[in-house]
Amino acid sequence: MIKRFIEPIGRYCLFLKMVFRRPEKWGIFWRQFVLETDKLILSSIVIVGVISVFIGGVLVIQTASNMSNPVLDRMLVGYMVRETLVLEFCSTVVALILAGKMGSNIASEIGSMRISGQIDAMDMMGVNSAGFLVLPKVMSATFLSPLLMLFSFALGLLGGWCVVEMTDIIPAAKYISGIKYAYNGFYVFYSGFKMSLFCFLISSISAYNGYYADGGSLGVGASSTRSIVVTSILILLFDLIVTQLMLY
Amino acid sequence: MIKVEHLSKSFGDFNVLKDISTDFRPGMCNMIIGASGSGKTVLLKNLIGLMEPDSGEIWYGGKRLSEMGYEEKSSLRQNIGVLFQGSALFDFETVLGNVMFPMNFFTDWSMEQKMERARFCLDRVNVKNADDKYPSELSGGMQKRVGIARAIAMNPEYLFCDEPNSGLDPYTSGLIDKLIHGITREYGITTVINTHDMNSILEIGDRIEFIYEGRILWEGDRHSILGTDCQELRTFVGANVLARRIIGG
Numbered sequence: 001m002i003k004r005f006i007e008p009i010g011r012y013c014l015f016l017k018m019v020f021r022r023p024e025k026w027g028i029f030w031r032q033f034v035l036e037t038d039k040l041i042l043s044s045i046v047i048v049g050v051i052s053v054f055i056g057g058v059l060v061i062q063t064a065s066n067m068s069n070p071v072l073d074r075m076l077v078g079y080m081v082r083e084t085l086v087l088e089f090c091s092t093v094v095a096l097i098l099a100g101k102m103g104s105n106i107a108s109e110i111g112s113m114r115i116s117g118q119i120d121a122m123d124m125m126g127v128n129s130a131g132f133l134v135l136p137k138v139m140s141a142t143f144l145s146p147l148l149m150l151f152s153f154a155l156g157l158l159g160g161w162c163v164v165e166m167t168d169i170i171p172a173a174k175y176i177s178g179i180k181y182a183y184n185g186f187y188v189f190y191s192g193f194k195m196s197l198f199c200f201l202i203s204s205i206s207a208y209n210g211y212y213a214d215g216g217s218l219g220v221g222a223s224s225t226r227s228i229v230v231t232s233i234l235i236l237l238f239d240l241i242v243t244q245l246m247l248y
Numbered sequence: 249m250i251k252v253e254h255l256s257k258s259f260g261d262f263n264v265l266k267d268i269s270t271d272f273r274p275g276m277c278n279m280i281i282g283a284s285g286s287g288k289t290v291l292l293k294n295l296i297g298l299m300e301p302d303s304g305e306i307w308y309g310g311k312r313l314s315e316m317g318y319e320e321k322s323s324l325r326q327n328i329g330v331l332f333q334g335s336a337l338f339d340f341e342t343v344l345g346n347v348m349f350p351m352n353f354f355t356d357w358s359m360e361q362k363m364e365r366a367r368f369c370l371d372r373v374n375v376k377n378a379d380d381k382y383p384s385e386l387s388g389g390m391q392k393r394v395g396i397a398r399a400i401a402m403n404p405e406y407l408f409c410d411e412p413n414s415g416l417d418p419y420t421s422g423l424i425d426k427l428i429h430g431i432t433r434e435y436g437i438t439t440v441i442n443t444h445d446m447n448s449i450l451e452i453g454d455r456i457e458f459i460y461e462g463r464i465l466w467e468g469d470r471h472s473i474l475g476t477d478c479q480e481l482r483t484f485v486g487a488n489v490l491a492r493r494i495i496g497g
Contacts, residue, residue, distance in 0.1 A: 024353050117336035120298055125350045125402075126325035 015208050018130035032136035040102050041144045048094055052152040056159025064169045074170040078178020085156040090149045091191040092239050095198035099231040103206040107227040110210030111220035134207040145199035146192035190246050202231045249273055255304030257290055264290045266462040274438040277429055277452045282459035292442045296408055326354050329399030331409040335391040337383035344379040347398050369397040389420040407439040413448055425452050
């Protein structure tokens with residue numbers, strides 16, 4: 001039982017050691033980095049944008065409906081929407097969505113290459129297959145994902161504003177002053193850091209599962225599922241740890 | 249030359265390779281033959297370092313494979329070409345990109361030089377007008393040829409082929425055999441072919457190792473195989489109708 005738990009962790013660490021070996025050629029690494037950025041980050045913009053707009057709108061309605069007390073300033077709706085978005089939604093919830101989208105993409109792509117012998121072929125050429133295939137994905141996901149978080153934050157606020165404009169829940173001026181109220185820049189940094197960490201977990205764990213996939217197409221499917229389950233749990237666990245460390 | 253000494257490999261209680269000792273010579277098509285499950289693929293994977301033997305040694309030109317570090321193994325592998333059973337072409341690269349792939353990593357050639365070399369290798373295996381096609385757009389025979397072109401792109405000293413004829417019609421199989429044999433002779437490569445295709449064995453088997461239940465039972469060449477006294481080999485050879493008629497089984 002203990003071996004079943006410990007062994008994958010050790011194997012994952014050895015895998016990371018292979019991944020972070022110096023690339024054979026930096027030119028090839030940067031070319032792959034650009035391709036992976038397109039595949040992992042840019043292609044996620046639409047889904048992140050759509051979800052953020054709708055969640056922003058829903059948050060405005062839900063928050064306003066729970067603040068019927070006339071003593072409370074309606075401006076607080078904007079304030080609470082902003083805090084909810086920046087503290088939890090734009091990093092943790094978006095990361096959970098990306099665990100499905102990005103994680104399954106990485107695990108199935110690398111898993112298919114493993115079972116069709118393409119990874120063995122690379123190794124046989126003397127190419128560090130883990131470095132070539134995984135490092136650009138991990139670097140792109142880790143360092144560029146905070147941009148997705150910022151994008152999600154902006155669109156979430158925009159979604160809220162659209163709802164405010166289209167309905168008469170609260171005056172638009174109150175919403176705007178609410179989202180400007182008591183702004184704490186550290187929360188944006190905290191959220192960006194979380195997003196970066198979560199995307200590192202998503203990309204590296206999914207790549208690890210794909211890299212060691214076996215058992216044909218069923219094995220690729222299993223590795224993809226395992227990646228999503230494991231990264232989702234780890235995202236929630238690390239959310240708790242990072243929040244405790246950074247906000248208290 | 250590749251030398252194997254007392255190589256053994258087990259999976260759990262199952263001994264797949266039992267004390268294998270042999271050598272593979274340059275400029276020859278060295279064939280490892282045997283029935284399915286006899287241990288051919290495991291031997292080949294041990295030879296190319298995709299598996300670690302439980303005991304025994306593999307020598308590449310006087311150097312032990314087990315004593316090589318990462319860098320040394322990496323530079324040895326630049327001298328090894330491998331044709332995998334399923335060709336293992338990279339889905340994300342075109343035909344030209346596949347052949348240029350090792351050059352991108354291990355040479356400082358200009359793009360023109362790399363393209364020239366890749367086109368030369370593709371011409372050598374008779375693949376024409378397919379530079380921009382992706383592997384999924386090629387037939388099985390074409391994929392094998394591109395696989396061979398990629399394997400010889402870096403002028404390797406050693407060429408390993410795992411079941412090069414599997415899934416191919418007899419005519420295309422013959423072409424692939426002739427191609428491998430021609431390249432081996434032309435460049436003096438140490439070629440190791442893993443097969444159970446009798447046509448290939450009789451056509452290009454300069455040196456043949458017959459594996460039976462994890463042991464090498466017979467060594468010889470294509471001229472002596474049909475007159476063998478080894479009963480297990482006669483049974484294996486006799487499974488082929490034409491060969492059975494020749495040996496009178």
